[in-house]
Amino acid sequence: MPRDSLEGAVTRRSPTGPSPTAAPGPSPTRRPGPPNKPPAAPGRARGDAGTHEAPLDASESSSATRHQRVPSLSVQKASDRSAEAPQPTSPDHLSPRPPASRPSSIRSARSRERPFQIIEDDPLPRILPEKSECRLRITFDGRDGTPKQSQLTFEKTWTDPASYGELYQQIKQRVDAHKRELVRDRQNVGIEVYQRHGSCLVVGGRHEGPYSVIEDYEAEVLEQKAIQNICGFIYRHPFEPFRLEICLHFSSIRKTPQQSYGRYGRMVIAEINSKMSDNNFMDQEFLPRVHRDQLTSAQIIENILREEPPRKFGSDPRRLSQEIVQRGASTLFIACVHRSMENDLALHLIFGHNYNDTKLPLPGKGTCREPSCDYEVKILLKHLRAFFARTIERDGKRHELEYDEVMPIMNIANEETGAKETKLGEGSYGSVTAVTIDPSHHYLTGDPDRTFALKKFTDQGNFAASFRREFSMLERLFRKQHPHIVTHITSWTQRGIHYILYPQATRNLRTHIDKHQSPGRSGVNVAWLLRQFNGLADGLRSIHEMTEETSGYEHSSTTVDQTNHFVYGYHHDIKPENILLFEHVPGRNPVFKLSDFGAGKFHTMPKSQIHETMISQQSSQLRGTMSYYGPELRRSKTRPFDIWALACVYFEVTIWFALPPGHLEQFHLLREEQSPRTLGWADDYYWRESPVAGAGAGAGGATATAADDAQLRPAVTQYFTLLRDELAKDPDEIGRLLLGSLLDLILECFAINPKERPTADKLCNRLDELQNQAETLAKNYEREVSTPGGSSGHSLQSSDASDHDHDNGNASSNGGDDFFARSPSQRNLTFPEDPPSHRHR
Numbered sequence: 001m002p003r004d005s006l007e008g009a010v011t012r013r014s015p016t017g018p019s020p021t022a023a024p025g026p027s028p029t030r031r032p033g034p035p036n037k038p039p040a041a042p043g044r045a046r047g048d049a050g051t052h053e054a055p056l057d058a059s060e061s062s063s064a065t066r067h068q069r070v071p072s073l074s075v076q077k078a079s080d081r082s083a084e085a086p087q088p089t090s091p092d093h094l095s096p097r098p099p100a101s102r103p104s105s106i107r108s109a110r111s112r113e114r115p116f117q118i119i120e121d122d123p124l125p126r127i128l129p130e131k132s133e134c135r136l137r138i139t140f141d142g143r144d145g146t147p148k149q150s151q152l153t154f155e156k157t158w159t160d161p162a163s164y165g166e167l168y169q170q171i172k173q174r175v176d177a178h179k180r181e182l183v184r185d186r187q188n189v190g191i192e193v194y195q196r197h198g199s200c201l202v203v204g205g206r207h208e209g210p211y212s213v214i215e216d217y218e219a220e221v222l223e224q225k226a227i228q229n230i231c232g233f234i235y236r237h238p239f240e241p242f243r244l245e246i247c248l249h250f251s252s253i254r255k256t257p258q259q260s261y262g263r264y265g266r267m268v269i270a271e272i273n274s275k276m277s278d279n280n281f282m283d284q285e286f287l288p289r290v291h292r293d294q295l296t297s298a299q300i301i302e303n304i305l306r307e308e309p310p311r312k313f314g315s316d317p318r319r320l321s322q323e324i325v326q327r328g329a330s331t332l333f334i335a336c337v338h339r340s341m342e343n344d345l346a347l348h349l350i351f352g353h354n355y356n357d358t359k360l361p362l363p364g365k366g367t368c369r370e371p372s373c374d375y376e377v378k379i380l381l382k383h384l385r386a387f388f389a390r391t392i393e394r395d396g397k398r399h400e401l402e403y404d405e406v407m408p409i410m411n412i413a414n415e416e417t418g419a420k421e422t423k424l425g426e427g428s429y430g431s432v433t434a435v436t437i438d439p440s441h442h443y444l445t446g447d448p449d450r451t452f453a454l455k456k457f458t459d460q461g462n463f464a465a466s467f468r469r470e471f472s473m474l475e476r477l478f479r480k481q482h483p484h485i486v487t488h489i490t491s492w493t494q495r496g497i498h499y500i501l502y503p504q505a506t507r508n509l510r511t512h513i514d515k516h517q518s519p520g521r522s523g524v525n526v527a528w529l530l531r532q533f534n535g536l537a538d539g540l541r542s543i544h545e546m547t548e549e550t551s552g553y554e555h556s557s558t559t560v561d562q563t564n565h566f567v568y569g570y571h572h573d574i575k576p577e578n579i580l581l582f583e584h585v586p587g588r589n590p591v592f593k594l595s596d597f598g599a600g601k602f603h604t605m606p607k608s609q610i611h612e613t614m615i616s617q618q619s620s621q622l623r624g625t626m627s628y629y630g631p632e633l634r635r636s637k638t639r640p641f642d643i644w645a646l647a648c649v650y651f652e653v654t655i656w657f658a659l660p661p662g663h664l665e666q667f668h669l670l671r672e673e674q675s676p677r678t679l680g681w682a683d684d685y686y687w688r689e690s691p692v693a694g695a696g697a698g699a700g701g702a703t704a705t706a707a708d709d710a711q712l713r714p715a716v717t718q719y720f721t722l723l724r725d726e727l728a729k730d731p732d733e734i735g736r737l738l739l740g741s742l743l744d745l746i747l748e749c750f751a752i753n754p755k756e757r758p759t760a761d762k763l764c765n766r767l768d769e770l771q772n773q774a775e776t777l778a779k780n781y782e783r784e785v786s787t788p789g790g791s792s793g794h795s796l797q798s799s800d801a802s803d804h805d806h807d808n809g810n811a812s813s814n815g816g817d818d819f820f821a822r823s824p825s826q827r828n829l830t831f832p833e834d835p836p837s838h839r840h841r
C-alpha cells in the first residue's frame with residue numbers, strides 16, 4: 001500500500017476495538033470470535049482507548065510499512081482522537097463506556113491539558129519477546145555434573161520475577177543432589193558445597209550482551225542480574241532475539257575432619273593444599289580468594305583453637321576466634337596453621353606484634369624476644385604471600401611489587417607447540433603473551449575464561465626507558481579513553497621486569513590483511529571500512545591534540561633525557577602491526593584500535609645504529625618498522641609524520657579490501673624493486689628521492705634526502721591507478737565514488753611536504769563525511785534488499801550491520817569503559833557489553 005494511503009487510514013486498535021479502517025460501520029477486520037461475545041475486559045482504559053480510531057503519525061506509518069508486524073504502543077492526545085476518530089458504530093458491546101460524569105470545571109481543565117493516553121495494541125506481536133530461552137550450566141569442582149544435572153534449558157517469561165524463583169529452585173535442587181551424592185561416600189561426611197563463581201550473560205543472534213558476576217544465587221539476585229542484563233541488551237539491540245546463559249561453578253570443602261586426619265588442624269592444612277591454584281606465570285602458588293574465604297571463617301579458627309587451647313592468651317576459643325576476625329587477621333592465622341605453627345605463636349604475632357592481613361610480618365626483622373618467633377616468621381614468610389594474591393583492578397596505574405608478591409595471573413599453554421606460554425607477539429623490548437586471571441581476583445569481566453595480553457619489558461638499559469615512555473603515554477591515554485585506542489588495564493614492576501596488562505586483541509592488522517580475505521565490497525563493508533579508518537584518525541587526533549603536561553618521567557627512577565625524545569602527542573610508530581583488531585563476535589568485521597605507544601623508542605635509537613637496525617629488520621621481517629616512515633625521516637618529525645604512516649596503512653588496507661588477493665605482496669615487492677639501494681639493501685618506503693636530487697645525494701643516499709626532493713615511489717602511483725581503474729568498474733556508487741574519494745584523501749596525506757598534509761582533525765572531518773554517506777547508502781541498499789522486489793546486488797552480511805553496533809557499544813564499553821571505571825570494591829557489578837577481546841570457551 002502506498003504510504004499516503006496509509007496515513008489516516010491505518011489504525012491500531014485493541015482486540016475489543018472497532019474496525020481499524022476509518023470507514024464507519026461494523027468492523028471488517030475484527031478478529032473472528034463468537035458473535036456478540038463481550039470483550040474480555042470491557043470498559044478498562046485499554047478497552048476505552050481501543051474503541052477509538054488511532055491514526056498513525058508519519059513516522060509510525062513508515063515504520064509500519066517497513067516492519068509490518070511491529071506492534072504498537074501508540075500515544076495519542078485524547079482530544080485529537082475525539083476530533084479525528086469516527087464515532088463508533090459498532091455493536092453495543094463494542095461501544096466505549098460512557099465517560100464518567102465529572103464536574104465541568106475538571107472537564108474543561110482536562111481538555112486544556114490535552115492529556116495523553118496510551119493505546120496498547122495486543123493482537124500484533126510484540127517487539128520485546130515475552131519469553132526467552134534460559135540456559136543454565138552448573139559445574140562442581142571444575143567438572144560438569146551429569147548432563148541431566150548441569151545443562152538445562154528453560155523457556156522463561158523473563159520479565160516475571162517468579163520465573164527466577166523457579167530457576168533458583170532448579171539450581172538448589174541440583175546443588176542438594178550433588179551434596180547428597182558426595183556424602184554417600186563416608187569419606188566425604190562433613191563436606192560443604194559453596195559457589196566458586198557465577199555469571200549471567202545475554203547472548204544475542206549477532207551480539208553478546210552484558211555480563212554480570214553472580215556471587216550469590218539467591219532468587220532475587222538472579223532476577224536482578226537477568227532482568228538488568230536483558231534490558232541492557234534490548235536497549236542496544238532491540239530487534240535481536242536473545243537467550244540468557246547462567247553459569248554457576250561450585251566447589252566443595254571439608255569442614256569436619258575424618259578419622260584419617262586425626263586432627264582438625266591437619267584437615268585444614270590438607271584442604272588448603274588441595275585448593276592451592278596451579279602456579280601462576282611466575283611459578284608461584286596461591287590460594288584463590290574464593291577458597292580462602294571459606295577457610296578463614298571464625299568457626300574454623302575456633303575449632304583449631306579448641307583442639308589446641310592456647311596457654312597465654314586466654315582459654316576461650318570462641319572469644320579468641322572472634323577477636324582474630326575483628327582484628328582482620330584470620331588469613332594470617334590460617335597461614336600460620338598451614339605452616340604448622342603453634343597456636344600460641346600465631347596468637348603472639350597477632351596480639352603481641354599486632355600483625356594482621358594488611359600489616360604482615362616483614363622479612364629481616366629478627367628482634368623478637370619470644371623464643372622461636374624470628375625463626376618461625378622466617379619460615380612463614382616463604383609461603384605467606386600465597387594467601388594474599390593481589391586483586392587486579394583496572395586502575396591504569398603502575399605498582400611496585402615486592403619480590404614474593406603474587407599476581408593471580410596464569411600462562412596459557414600453547415597446545416600447538418607444547419610451550420608453557422602462548423606468545424601473541426614479540427616486540428623490540430619484550431614479549432606479549434596470552435594470560436588468564438583467577439576469576440575471584442578481578443572484576444574486569446564476568447567471564448571467567450576471558451584472556452588478557454601481558455606485555456613484559458626487562459629492566460635493562462633502553463628497555464626500561466622504553467617501558468617508562470610507553471607507560472607515561474598510556475597513563476595519559478587512560479584518562480582520555482578512546483574507542484579506537486588500546487588502553488591498558490594496569491601495570492606493575494617486579495623482580496626487575498615491567499609488565500603492562502591489556503585486553504587481548506584477536507590479532508593485529510598485519511596478520512589480518514596477510515592471512516584473511518577481504519570481506520568484499522558490499523555497501524555495509526565499505527561503511528565498516530570507513531568507520532574503522534575514521535576511528536583510527538579520530539584516535540590519532542585525540543593523541544595529537546593531547547597537550548603536554550608536566551613531564552611524565554618525573555616519577556620514574558631513571559631519568560630519561562627528554563631532549564632525545566618526543567613529547568606527548570605523537571604516535572610515530574603507526575604500522576599495521578601496531579593496530580590491533582577486536583572481534584566482538586568471532587568471524588565478524590573487527591574494530592581497529594591503535595596500540596603500542598612507545599613512540600619515544602624511535603628516538604632512543606642512536607643514529608649510528610639506524611643502518612644496522614634496518615638491515616636486521618630486512619632479514620627478520622618482510623615488512624619492517626620503517627616502511628611507513630615519511631620522507632622527512634631524517635628531519636624533525638612532527639605530527640604529519642603520523643599522517644603519512646596512517647595513509648600508508650589506509651592504502652594497504654584499501655588494496656587488500658578492493659583488489660584480488662596477492663596484490664599486497666606484489667605492491668611490497670614492487671616498492672622494494674624500486675629501492676635505490678643506496679645503503680646496500682632494499683627499502684620499501686612509499687617514497688623515493690627525486691632522481692635529480694638522488695644523483696647529488698652521494699653516500700647519504702635516501703636517508704640523507706631532503707623531504708622536498710622526494711617523490712612518491714612509482715609503485716605507489718601505479719597502485720593508485722590500478723585501484724582507480726578497478727573502482728571505476730564498480731556498478732555501485734558506494735564503492736566507485738566513496739572509495740574513489742578515499743583514494744583522493746589518501747593521496748593528499750602523501751604530500752611530500754609535511755605541512756601540506758591534512759591534520760588529523762581535517763582527516764577526521766573528511767572521513768566523517770565519507771562514513772556518513774556510506775552508511776546512508778548502505779542502509780538504503782539494505783532497505784531495498786529487504787523490501788520484496790528490491791535489488792539484491794549487495795551481499796549484506798549481518799555482521800556488518802552489527803559491527804556498527806559494536807563500534808557504538810565499544811565506544812561506551814571500552815572507550816569509556818564505564819564498567820571498568822566503577823569501583824571494583826563493589827562485588828555485584830553488572831557489566832555492560834564487554835570490550836572486544838578474545839574469549840576461550
Ligand SMILES: Nc1ncnc2c1ncn2[C@@H]1O[C@H](COP(=O)(O)OP(=O)(O)OP(=O)(O)O)[C@@H](O)[C@H]1O
Pocket residue numbers: 424425426427428429430432453455486502503504505506507508573577578580595596598
Ligand atoms: N593487547 C594485545 N592483544 C593481542 N596481541 C597483542 C597485544 N598487544 C600486542 N600484541 C601483539 O604483540 C605484538 C608486539 O606488541 P607491541 O607492538 O606492543 O610490542 P613492541 O615491543 O612495542 O613492538 P615493536 O617494537 O615492534 O613496535 C603486536 O604486533 C601484536 O601482534
